[in-house]
Amino acid sequence: MAFFRNRTVNLLNLHYGIHAVALSGGGAFYAVYLLKSGLSVPGVFVSLSLILLARLVIRPIVIRLAVRWGLRAMVVLGTLASALQYPLVSEVRGVGAVLAALIAVAAVGDTVYWTTYHAYFAALGDDEHRGHQIGAREALAAVVGIASPLLTGWMLVVLGPRAAFGMTALIAGLAALPILWAPRIAVRPQVPAAFRAALPGALLFMADGWIAAGFWMVWQIALFVSLGESFVAYGGALALAALVGAVAGLTLGRHIDAGHGPRAVWYALGAMASIILLRADAVGHPAIAVLANAIGALGMCLYIPTLMTPVYTLAKRSPCPLRFHVLTEGGWDIGGASGLLAAAIATRLGAQLAAGILLSLAGVAAGAVMLRRLLREEPGARVPLAQGVVVSSGRAAPRRTANRPGVRPAAGSTCGRISWRPRPCCRSVRRF
DSSP, rough: GGOOOOOHHHHHHHHHHHHHHHHHHHTHHHHHHHHHHTTTTTHHHHHHHHHHHHHHHHHHHHHHHHHHHHHHHHHHHHHHHHHHHHHTTTTTOSSSSHHHHHHHHHHHHHHHHHHHHHHHHHSSSGGGGHHHHHHHHHHHHHOOOOOHHHHHHHHHHHHHHHHHHHHHHHHHHHTTGGGGGSSSSESSSOOOOOOOOHHHHHHHHHHHHHHHHHIIIIIIHHHHHHHHTTTHHHHHHHHHHHHHTHHHHHHHHHHTTTTHHHHHHHHHHHHHHHHHHHHHHHOOHHHHHHHHHHHHHHHHHHHHHHHHHHHHHHHHSSSSSHHHHHHHHHHHHHHHHHHHHHHHHHHHHTTTTTHHHHTTTHHHHHHHHHHHHHHHSOOSOOOOOOOOEEEOOOOOGGGGGSSSTTTOOOOOTOOOOOOOEEEOOOSOOOOO
8 A cells, every 4th residue: 555655654643543542532521521520511612612712822823833843843742732631621620710721721732733733744745645644544543432432431430530531641642752753844934925825724624613513512512411421321422433434534535546536525525414414313312313423433534534635735735834734723713613602602592402513514515615626636646845844854755755756865965864855956855
């Protein structure tokens, strides 16, 4: 499988797999534990929206830190910082100082991590294998998501929240280890027109954030309530969903890489719309809710490669992948926070949770239009190298780069360092 030949992407996917253990464990119980700790349903939605809005304020600082330290160091820092939020979750007892601290710590950690991780993956991935690589990543996340929610649900009941969320924090921190063997990426202080190039991605991520608010965040609460607010039953439902979705991502990833991206949009977004309708109808019905959750995992394995393939390709084409993802992640925060606030208002006024789930349909419609337009181009086409970051590794780069037109090994490379840049070549770097 050619898409496994990129050693760096394999390291990133290993990192993501370890991180997914935390996300599908304590991360999946994040919102429902806040509900059990004494927050109302609208209060949970408002708390999550405040985290997203705080990320908007923090995000510009990430660029300045990345210019000083580089992307690899920022991904490691973000991984460790995001792990710090989990011990705080176990200490929340309704509205208070601990909840405020949780919002602040989560905003900082998630901002640094997700912005730099997406930029790092975009810069180092292969355009011609992008769908496969994302599909492999999501399949790995689904596989580890089978046991993790079962274990976390059991720990919450038997050992208590401090043990459960403490273990989640430890695993999330260990996810930083594979990044230490990945290449260093330097970020330029100034890159012209970088943010303008990110506007299509920002709009697409805004729609995705709105989808996530209902399809993912509101649904977590709806599923938990439908299962009688049982941590064990909730963990079992998540494990079943992970089992269903474990191999689905690779199928559509291959479809996108083969040049069928526009057709994949209809498969993925059509499936998402159908699942949203099913989930809205399943609220309050345990058996149907478990089924809807399982089918939702299959839908996400279709949707994520379809969404992220053009986004990562656009990022790599952009003048600076980091600045691209600063803006696109900001779009996601706006969409997600808006959707959560709309759901909070609806439930506060007496609407059922199904109404908050159905709000996602608007994001599906907008996302389908934008994705169809973006995926009309061949995702696997070779693209010009961006200017905003510089990759430097202490070992030979993969063979894939040597076949790029107009690119050759850097002259005068020494000490085992082999890297690339467009002709004329004068320094041992590769520019993206």
